[in-house]
Every structure is written in C-alpha cells, then in structure tokens.
Amino acid sequence: xxxxxxxxxxxxxxxxxxxxxxxxxxxxxxxxxxxxxxxxxxxxxxxxxxxxxxxxxxxxxxxxxxxxxxxxxxxxxxxxxxxxxxxxxxxxxxxxxxxxxxxxxxxxxxxxxxxxxxxxxxxxxxxxxxxxxxxxxxxxxxxxxxxxxxxxxxxxxxxxxxxxxxxxxxxxxxxxxxxxxxxxxxxxxxxxxxxxxxxxxxxxxxxxxxxxxxxxxxxxxxxxxxxxxxxxx
Amino acid sequence: xxxxxxxxxxxxxxxxxxxxxxxxxxxxxxxxxxxxxxxxxxxxxxxxxxxxxxxxxxxxxxxxxxxxxxxxxxxxxxxxxxxxxxxxxxxxxxxxxxxxxxxxxxxxxxxxxxxxxxxxxxxxxxxxxxxxxxxxxxxxxxxxxxxxxxxxxxxxxxxxxxxxxxxxxxxxxxxxxxxxxxxxxxxxxxxxxxxxxxxxxxxxxxxxxxxxxxxxxxxxxxxxxxxxxxxxx
DNA sequence: TCTCATATTATGTATAGACATAAACGATAT
DNA sequence: ATATCGTTTATGTCTATACATAATATGAGA
Numbered sequence: 205x206x207x208x209x210x211x212x213x214x215x216x217x218x219x220x221x222x223x224x225x226x227x228x229x230x231x232x233x234x235x236x237x238x239x240x241x242x243x244x245x246x247x248x249x250x251x252x253x254x255x256x257x258x259x260x261x262x263x264x265x266x267x268x269x270x271x272x273x274x275x276x277x278x279x280x281x282x283x284x285x286x287x288x289x290x291x292x293x294x295x296x297x298x299x300x301x302x303x304x305x306x307x308x309x310x311x312x313x314x315x316x317x318x319x320x321x322x323x324x325x326x327x328x329x330x331x332x333x334x335x336x337x338x339x340x341x342x343x344x345x346x347x348x349x350x351x352x353x354x355x356x357x358x359x360x361x362x363x364x365x366x367x368x369x370x371x372x373x374x375x376x377x378x379x380x381x382x383x384x385x386x387x388x389x390x391x392x393x394x395x396x397x398x399x400x401x402x403x404x405x406x407x408x409x410x411x412x413x414x415x416x417x418x419x420x421x422x423x424x425x426x427x428x429x430x431x432x433x434x435x436x437x
Numbered sequence: 438x439x440x441x442x443x444x445x446x447x448x449x450x451x452x453x454x455x456x457x458x459x460x461x462x463x464x465x466x467x468x469x470x471x472x473x474x475x476x477x478x479x480x481x482x483x484x485x486x487x488x489x490x491x492x493x494x495x496x497x498x499x500x501x502x503x504x505x506x507x508x509x510x511x512x513x514x515x516x517x518x519x520x521x522x523x524x525x526x527x528x529x530x531x532x533x534x535x536x537x538x539x540x541x542x543x544x545x546x547x548x549x550x551x552x553x554x555x556x557x558x559x560x561x562x563x564x565x566x567x568x569x570x571x572x573x574x575x576x577x578x579x580x581x582x583x584x585x586x587x588x589x590x591x592x593x594x595x596x597x598x599x600x601x602x603x604x605x606x607x608x609x610x611x612x613x614x615x616x617x618x619x620x621x622x623x624x625x626x627x628x629x630x631x632x633x634x635x636x637x638x639x640x641x642x643x644x645x646x647x648x649x650x651x652x653x654x655x656x657x658x659x660x661x662x663x664x665x666x667x668x669x670x
Numbered sequence: 671t672c673t674c675a676t677a678t679t680a681t682g683t684a685t686a687g688a689c690a691t692a693a694a695c696g697a698t699a700t
Numbered sequence: 701a702t703a704t705c706g707t708t709t710a711t712g713t714c715t716a717t718a719c720a721t722a723a724t725a726t727g728a729g730a
Binding site for chain 4: 250267270271
C-alpha cells in the first residue's frame, strides 16, 4: 500500500472496523487512544476523532472521557427506518394515492389518550378516521387524534381533501416523536375497511409527536395484510 | 441572550431547526451557505459545517456541493431502532433468560432460502429451531439457517447451551445486514410453542447478514403476542 | 444556438493548536 | 475503612487555514 496519500477518516474507520472483525482488539477491551492512533496513522487527532465518533454512533464502540474507548462486546448496530409519508410510499411503488375521510368529530379526549399523551386535564381533541388507498386496494386505515390545545387551527380544517398527516407535516413542526411497531388481529370494523377477513394479522404503527413537550397528535395506523418494512444496515 | 460564550455546533443546530420550524426559511428553498452563517453566528465555518452535516444526516436538509443547502420540503426523519440481543432484552425487563434448542439438522438449503440469500448453487446449511424464554413465559421462537460455506465452523457447534444468535455475534463478524419487520397469524406449530391460540397475530423479524457479499445467516424470529418495539426520534 | 472547456463556488475534509469537561485516580483527612 | 478534594487524562469541541471535489455557471469557438 502506498501511503503517500493523506489518510481520510473513512480509511481509518475501515481499518478500525477490520481490526474489530479480526479481533485484533478483543471485544470488550480497551483500544488505543486518539493520540496514539493518530501517531500510528500519521494524521491529526481530529481525523481519528471523527472516525471514532462515527463508529460510536454506529454502535461499534463505546467511548467515555478519561476511561477511553472500548470495543463493544455486543456490537448492537442500529437499524434506521425512514418513516415515509404514505402518499410518497404509495407513489413510490407506482400506484395512485387516494385518500378518504370516514369520520370527523370534535370531543373531549378519553382517558387512555390523555394517558398516552401524558396529559391529566380535560382536553378538546379532533378525532379522524380515514383510509389511504393504493390504486383500488386499501392500503392503510388511520385513527388520528389531534390536540386542539396545541394545534387550535386544526379546528378550521375539514380534512376532506387532504389527510391529517399531510396537513400536520406541512402546518405543524414537531420536536420529538415516538414510533411504536406492533401487530393486532383485525377486528370486525377494520377488517371490513381493509378488505381482509376478520382476525387477519395486521401490522400497526403508533405515532406520537410533541412540540417542546406539548403533545400534538396521536395516530394509530393499520396497514394492509402482508405489509412489511425493511432496512439495511 | 448573552452572546459572550462561544457558540457550539449544537446551539447552531437548534437555531437552524427553529428557523426551519418557523419557516424563516421556506421548505424547499436555499438556506445561506456555511460562510455566511459562520459570520452571522460569529464562529468558525467548521462549527457551522458540523451542525449542518448532522442536520443532513437527520434528514432535515439536503446538501450538494456548489449547489448549496436546501430545506427538505418533506422532512423525512429516520427512526433508529436498536436491534437488541434477545438475552439482554429479556434481562433488561428483569426476567431470567432461558434458551432451549428444539431441532438441529444439516441439510442442503431449499430454493426459497437460496433465493432469499441471493445464492444459486447447492449449498449445505444448518437449520436450527429454538426457543427463548423470559422466566417461565415463551418470548421468541427462532428459525435459523446458517450457511456452512461461509461459516464452516458452525458444523462443530452443538448449540445446546448457547443460542445461534449469541454464538454468531461472538464468532462471526458481519459487514451488512437486512432487517424486515412484518406480521403473521400463528400457525399450529408456532402457536403451541409460544403458548398462544392459533391465528394470533405475531410480530416477526427477519434478519439476513453478510460478510463482504457472502451470506452468513438467515433468521426468522417470531415474538410472543403483544410484543412491540418503540423508538424515539 | 449549441458544445465543450474553463472558471467559480459551496461543500467536504485535513491539520495544528488550544481549551473544556467528565471521570478515574490518588492522596489526604476524617 | 470512608469520605472528600485536587490531579490527571482521554475524549469533546472550537478555531483558522488549507486544499480537494463536485457541480454549476460562463464564455469562447464552431
């Protein structure tokens, strides 16, 4: 290998990864510090720092001030899932996206929603039921709650043409979100809406968003049978 | 605000995020370049660079050389899911982890596995069926295939005491992985193993790993009823 | 008007030096 | 032994400067 070129932080990342794979440094053990590695690779400490910082982000190593850097014994890599917007997801598979509002009501939130949002006082909310279609096939049923205290202008919206998700993304920024993946057996109502037999296993996503600790919205999304979500890492 | 302190890249991230939320810069529009922002914030370009780089990683903005930086019109944030090792996941909820091997056979892989792994020649594999328990409760059923061409030493393992996942993580590094979340209705066999009634919706994870394009292993994991996976972003 | 080479420019990365900070370590006093 | 308080050290971050690189903009020539 000709070393006349400058080493990039990416080269260093690769080298370190190779050493981890080859157990050049044992899992759980301390690896050399930034200064030492910079000396070895013939580069600045900042360059090693960036390589190691990214490896830590990827979950390959653990870093602590003064204590040094350790090879993770259980390299728990993180899978990143892009949370797509449904319209784009459907159009990406070459289908025509269609939206339909089923129900729209204004009410005081029931206790379970309040609990889910971490609220404890009576709150007015909008509840929406809607369907998302891919061509003629039912794709997703959406059960949506919008907190009017945080998003008062949702009251003015009819949600007949534009779905709540799309509207919220455009109109209301969020600072934090919680996403939960789970599964249920379709009940009568949902099976009818999605055109599957009752009891079919459905993939569900729950989504909660906040703007600076103020809960904005809660949504439970029921996907068509056979839906799956994939990620490479 | 007292500005005597040095501004950190995190402050800049926050400020930029706030401006995006407030539509100080319109979605889809060009935001100022690094030099300009560095001037405004009174810091070095490198500091702005790090802030913007991370925002791009988070999916809030798009950056292109010479073209500049644009606010994403559909801020597609990514949810990160840590893929935990089952033993740790169970111990984290305060339960005792127990592993049981149900079946262990050596065979030539059927076509569907070959296709799934992107192989097209006859290949010897090990197939394992095993259970993971949390205390006395069934937690997960695992259907595991290990490619002996890539991992010949798996032949020597009995997998009676240690599960294949744990063994593979310790013994075989991987460079790429694909994770798929989906759901199925429990069939007769699996419902018996997991102690649920037949037809129950089960959360399933499929996992494929490679070492430099050589497929290592395929696993399909069936979780107990009610299992869910959550992520904050 | 079109094409292609060239200039320009915003981002991408590397460096040396500096100071900040968390946490482990060791010494001292209780 | 135990609590407390500096000291040390590896990582964390910022700065100023330099050069690299991708992609657009521009202008000359056909």
